[in-house]
Amino acid sequence: MSFPWAKEYTPASGFTKWIDEKLPLPRFVYNAVGAGYPVPRNLNYMWNFGVLAGFCLVLQIVTGVVLAMHYAANAQVAFGTVEHIMRDVNWGWMLRYMHANGASFFFLVLYLHIFRGFFYSSYKAPREMIWLLGVVIFLLCMATAFMGYVLPWGQMSFWGAKVITGLFSAIPLVGEPIQVWLLGGYAPDNASLNRFFSLHFLLPFVIAGVVILHIWALHIPGSSNPTGVEVKSESDTVPFHPYYTAKDGFGLGVFLIIYCVVVFFLPNMLGHPDNYIEANPLSTPAHIVPEWYFYPFYAILRAFTFDFILEAKLWGVLAMFSSILLWFLLPWLDRSPVRSGHYRPLFRIFFMIFVADMAVLFYCGGAPAEEPYVMISQIATAYYFLHFLVILPIVSSIEKPKPLPYSITEAVLGSDKKAVLGENTQPAT
Amino acid sequence: MIRIIAALAGLVFAGVALLAFFNGAYTALTEEPQHSADHEFHLEAHGPKGGFSFDGPTGKWDIAQLQRGLKVYSEVCSACHSLKFVAFRDLEELGYSEAQVKAFAATKQVPGIDPNTGEATTRPGEPTDYFPSPYPNAVAAAAANNNAIPPDLSLMTKARHHGSDYVYSLLTGFTDPATFEKDGKRLMEEFPDFTTPDGLYFNPYFGNLNLAMSPPLVAEGQVTYDDGTKATVPQMAEDVAAFLTWTAEPKLVERRQTGWGVLVFLLFATVLAYFAKKQIWAGVKPKKKA
Numbered sequence: 057m058s059f060p061w062a063k064e065y066t067p068a069s070g071f072t073k074w075i076d077e078k079l080p081l082p083r084f085v086y087n088a089v090g091a092g093y094p095v096p097r098n099l100n101y102m103w104n105f106g107v108l109a110g111f112c113l114v115l116q117i118v119t120g121v122v123l124a125m126h127y128a129a130n131a132q133v134a135f136g137t138v139e140h141i142m143r144d145v146n147w148g149w150m151l152r153y154m155h156a157n158g159a160s161f162f163f164l165v166l167y168l169h170i171f172r173g174f175f176y177s178s179y180k181a182p183r184e185m186i187w188l189l190g191v192v193i194f195l196l197c198m199a200t201a202f203m204g205y206v207l208p209w210g211q212m213s214f215w216g217a218k219v220i221t222g223l224f225s226a227i228p229l230v231g232e233p234i235q236v237w238l239l240g241g242y243a244p245d246n247a248s249l250n251r252f253f254s255l256h257f258l259l260p261f262v263i264a265g266v267v268i269l270h271i272w273a274l275h276i277p278g279s280s281n282p283t284g285v286e287v288k289s290e291s292d293t294v295p296f297h298p299y300y301t302a303k304d305g306f307g308l309g310v311f312l313i314i315y316c317v318v319v320f321f322l323p324n325m326l327g328h329p330d331n332y333i334e335a336n337p338l339s340t341p342a343h344i345v346p347e348w349y350f351y352p353f354y355a356i357l358r359a360f361t362f363d364f365i366l367e368a369k370l371w372g373v374l375a376m377f378s379s380i381l382l383w384f385l386l387p388w389l390d391r392s393p394v395r396s397g398h399y400r401p402l403f404r405i406f407f408m409i410f411v412a413d414m415a416v417l418f419y420c421g422g423a424p425a426e427e428p429y430v431m432i433s434q435i436a437t438a439y440y441f442l443h444f445l446v447i448l449p450i451v452s453s454i455e456k457p458k459p460l461p462y463s464i465t466e467a468v469l470g471s472d473k474k475a476v477l478g479e480n481t482q483p484a485t
Numbered sequence: 486m487i488r489i490i491a492a493l494a495g496l497v498f499a500g501v502a503l504l505a506f507f508n509g510a511y512t513a514l515t516e517e518p519q520h521s522a523d524h525e526f527h528l529e530a531h532g533p534k535g536g537f538s539f540d541g542p543t544g545k546w547d548i549a550q551l552q553r554g555l556k557v558y559s560e561v562c563s564a565c566h567s568l569k570f571v572a573f574r575d576l577e578e579l580g581y582s583e584a585q586v587k588a589f590a591a592t593k594q595v596p597g598i599d600p601n602t603g604e605a606t607t608r609p610g611e612p613t614d615y616f617p618s619p620y621p622n623a624v625a626a627a628a629a630n631n632n633a634i635p636p637d638l639s640l641m642t643k644a645r646h647h648g649s650d651y652v653y654s655l656l657t658g659f660t661d662p663a664t665f666e667k668d669g670k671r672l673m674e675e676f677p678d679f680t681t682p683d684g685l686y687f688n689p690y691f692g693n694l695n696l697a698m699s700p701p702l703v704a705e706g707q708v709t710y711d712d713g714t715k716a717t718v719p720q721m722a723e724d725v726a727a728f729l730t731w732t733a734e735p736k737l738v739e740r741r742q743t744g745w746g747v748l749v750f751l752l753f754a755t756v757l758a759y760f761a762k763k764q765i766w767a768g769v770k771p772k773k774k775a
Contacts, residue, residue, distance in 0.1 A: 142736070299769070302762040302766070305758045306758040309751060309754055309755030309758045309759075313755060316744065320745075321542050330644065332640040332643040332733075361509060362501070362504050362505035368505070382491070428513075431509045431510060434503065435503075437499075437502040438502040441494075441498040441502070442499045445498075446492050446495045449488045
């Protein structure tokens, strides 16, 4: 599952030889993220976010497991136990702020990782499976984050749970029973809180499992790169360790600095003040908004305000789910043989419009549900669907890409003396 | 085939979103935009002159101020508002000795159980007890306050946007709606029908302008400060806003101090990582042309 020139693991001491015979775990790590994994030499900093996302997952699991030791998933006391963590548990305030902001930074990193994929068409053959698994990870992260936000049992927790589970009630006939089944009652209560806690604890480990598949699938074709030209010879690659461990180490440092500024100096910046008010089923907050990382999809949900054959609410729910599920189709919607956006002039223009469109949806999702925000989000929603489902397939069929470099080595050094045509164009399996 | 189906689905979603847009645009063009008094005459919260001692990334508590704020809470706010997440033992962080905390706790009556009869009763507080609620339950709180339950104040400054400023502005912001103006526009001229219902009090810093709480700080010297500070209304408001910032986030200063240490370490480590990366990559990077 690697290139023929990948370095082979050679155990140095008697002990590592013994381990290698019984359980070749060091060999596995060496081949996965060590010197045994050859990686294109031209990756830019946009390729840092996969490792950072993995770091965020570990960070969330470690802080989350400790928080769970002090938290009680009971509607009577949940809000109080969070305050107990903040006031009485040693370093509890730090753990909680790291976990709450960790979720935000996890999504920030995921979005950058996904948009890297959009621009460089990382989803194209032979990497479709990596992309499909990535979308599964993103969906699981959304579910986990949503349920985690319910646990403090503040006003936004409660009303967020009510609104999101209420989406299912838009389904004809079976909608109401599904909502009741999901919540374990007619409104969020102890039963909902308990199951959300249970699932919030379970899902990160499911995510970790899918992440292993994601990386496994990645190691078969190897990493893509900014030129989109496949690896042809050894001079196109460098070993992951020490080259990319060093680069990722620096990236991690920059990430941690920004993260720690928020955790230690602005820990409530990304949260909503209403979640410091204990859940009250009798008092509805003026504006119910989800966490910032759901804003674009929340804007799409709320954009459908007109009953056309189906109820507006059902249109909103269908559109919101479709807006993410359509990412599964991307490898087959984008027909261009060229991967990298750098060599696709027409695609690049529409990609920029799409980024701006997402920014508008972000903004509208957090704004109150009043004009002009609703009208703006309706235009932005229309473009979102047109971009992926209509523009992208057409653009990729008609555009004339710029000439590609012969190889990665040529792109980096200006010439590739050792390049051999034909050989190694397909990675060995 | 997959692209045709996808394109159709995309056109349908985009079409319905645009239908909704034209419907919204038609409504916006044909209907008068609605003005509301609370939308146009609401004031943004502002802090006291010179700000709070804990503002900014290096701000610290003013311990004397927190002690004064505790006094304002105890003598004024605690008549209606609970502080249920704060224990008497926490007051040691405000510079009180163990004995002082014990004595302070003993002046408060907390719910207890009669050891002889097992009946519910009250007993003097101990350092491990939490600040008692002025009402036995929510029903009693609602009954005593015209159906508006006074909220718990422990987390108030985190439960509102710019909470410390908000508490200060709200406490000093009660005014007469008849003469209230914002940006040169008078409320009564723009909205002649505006009234403050009986039992509510006009306050432009409150969301819908009419607040169930009567002005709690009304007279200079309402609280007698132990440190001789003149107890003006803005002074009392600032002190209690500072105290409530502490109750909401007692670890605020500790958090920032930890943060500075963490940042210095991370900066150092990241600089090292940068040079390590540079050195490792030096061999494979193309030479810069002279």
